Amino acid sequence: MSTGLLTATLRNYMRCLPLLKPSHCSRVVHCSSLVAPTRSRTTLFAPFKTVPSESSNHFQSMKRCLSDNSEKKTVKVQFIDRDGDSFIVDAKIGENLMKVAHQHDIDLEGACEGTLSCCTCHLVVHPDWYDQLGSEPCEDELDMLDMAYGLTDTSRLGCQVVVRENFEGLVVRIPPYEPQYT
Amino acid sequence: MFSGRFLCSKCPKFSRLLSSYKVAVVGSGPAGFYTTQELLKSPSHQFSVDIFEKSAVPFGLVRFGVAPDHPEVKNCISTFEEIAARPNVRFLGNVAVGYDVTVEELLRKYHVVVLAYGAGSDNKLGIPGEGAAGCYTSSQFVGWFNGVPQHSSLNPNLSGENVAIVGHGNVALDCARIIAAPLPHLEKTDIAEHAVECLRRRGVRNVNLLGRRGVMQFQGTIKEVREFTKLSGVRLSVDSDNIEQIRSVLPKIPRPKKRLTDLLLKHSSPPPASPDDISICIKFGWTPLEIKTDDKGHVRSIVLRKNLISGDMMSPDITPTDHTLEMSCSCVITSIGYKVLQLPGVPFCHLTNSIPENLSRVLERRGGARVPGLYTSGWARRGSDGVLATTITDSANTAQSILEDLEGGVRSVEEGGDVCEILRERGVAMVTFQKWQEIDTLEREKGREKGKPREKLVCYQDVLNER
């Protein structure tokens, strides 16, 4: 991606963040600050966002105790949800981003359960990261993405992006719902 | 009718946090289930939700609309099953709201009533010959191959060589694909067995998809168009004027429209057909004038008028010309969208064929006062427009309006007295989710014998009688 294009995409990305306060935006853009999270709803809410379900962190850590060796490595990935709240989660390498979101109770749909037949797992990848995902959307993914609301140049379907080792610090955003008009 | 009786009583925040609201959802399609899901996600309110469904079986168009060769789309059913399994959610099938129980009665018993009953009636062309033997609406035709009980005996005439489908939307593409697809593509799906039997005897060679406007006004989506290019024994072609003019616009338009138009144009000069191929031809710029019948009253041809498409190709001028064409065919399917039906007791604007609403809140009339507690969602709100993703968005927006209103205060409703008691008194044979699961199991078993995911029952009476 050329610098000019990148700036344009970045601007586009920022424009699609109407719900984010400026402080959030800067936190999102300077994603290197990930390791030392600023005072944000992230730090307030993320640790409490667990429910006693199979997908919860609690369950995960229990499982980890039971089968430590088989447990895959994880990287930290940041999801920004529709309300602009951001969540830094441990994403298992080899898992797709939709599953990662579900495992951490992040509100991302996935109506067709990862079979490339809807576009409800639409994610907007931070422009700095788009070229580092290690895969380009295939024709079928582009076909489904074309139906997604809020499509951007760095849009992907969450179920098609598989977490890789270099994803440490990745930032993705769940685009807001299309508003209702009267 | 909706005045006065339901006074808003502001309740203090503390009690509101503890109270549980009763919600009635009318319709068990995606809008009904996803609105329920969105409400149940709320951290500050508790809900108990009753989902009423006119049919004996749940899931609306996911069961009865989505094409059998798109099983992945139906995966959303597992989410619906999870929702229905919640202790605070009840499915009440075989209950036609507005008839078995009125919306007014529901508003008396539930804090919130959500109208998610879809768009249940076909649009009509309004031309002579419509409805003749051999002319079917898309809901009849789709219902037939998808095992809708009342359409299971449609037995459409697919013995002739030529079929005309009016409309350029995804439903038209679904119908064309089911007619033309090689049988092995269909046999292992949950398509109704009577449809496979009929398709085995088909004599169809040409399917013409007729649109009144231009290529850039095509309503179908790219995945559905591309599917034709991947089916063996099917040859896709596109017949349109203005090809060069459209090509010249392509660089300036957004990616989705560009890719779709590109694909369509690619097929405006397709490779020669092999003699065994079934031809799918998407024709642009034709308005149907009349469906002609033979002396037995069976469809014989469709008469079309050519339209001149000019000006800006993105929003062209469509001018009728004198040029007409009589296209011979023995089967016509009209696939021109669906209409929302009025439910007795619910405000309705006949001008726009819609429920008057503002951000999902039902109004007494357009621009009028609100009907407290009454909301709408999905196709019942927006008309027959949009895929599942759109319906999910719609449901989230409806839930958002409901939650906002609950912050402001809650209508008081009658204490106690389950709606099921009224329904039982009226002799309504309700179907519970558990009963549906019995039907589901039976359908899967019947399907397994044939190597299909399920064989849909077209009569539920036997199962329902085992009470």
Ligand SMILES: Cc1cc2nc3c(=O)[nH]c(=O)nc-3n(C[C@H](O)[C@H](O)[C@H](O)COP(=O)(O)OP(=O)(O)OC[C@H]3O[C@@H](n4cnc5c(N)ncnc54)[C@H](O)[C@@H]3O)c2cc1C
């Ligand atoms: C043929 C066809 C194929 C489609 N294929 C796809 C696809 O492949 N992918 C995709 O994303 N989208 C597809 N769609 C679109 C998708 O089906 C709709 O977006 C979605 O179903 C709309 O949901 P809904 O709940 O508003 O309406 P519906 O699904 O129609 O649900 C409404 C429900 O309300 C019930 N009801 C009606 N009246 C009453 C009453 N009086 N009392 C109680 N219940 C009542 C109905 O029986 C029905 O179950 C398709 C649509 C059609 C027509």
Ligand SMILES: NC(=O)c1ccc[n+]([C@@H]2O[C@H](COP(=O)([O-])OP(=O)(O)OC[C@H]3O[C@@H](n4cnc5c(N)ncnc54)[C@H](OP(=O)(O)O)[C@@H]3O)[C@@H](O)[C@H]2O)c1
């Ligand atoms: N696979 C899928 O994802 C899938 C499958 C099925 C349905 N769906 C969705 O369900 C919705 C409904 O689909 P649909 O195909 O029923 O409707 P649609 O997309 O609205 O298409 C209706 C078609 O009928 C034409 N039409 C309307 N009135 C007409 C008239 N009087 N004379 C001639 N043509 C007329 C329209 O042409 P004009 O544009 O000129 O009005 C349009 O081409 C759509 O949003 C669709 O995407 C999705």
Ligand code: FES
């Ligand atoms: S979950 Fe449907 S495309 Fe990803």
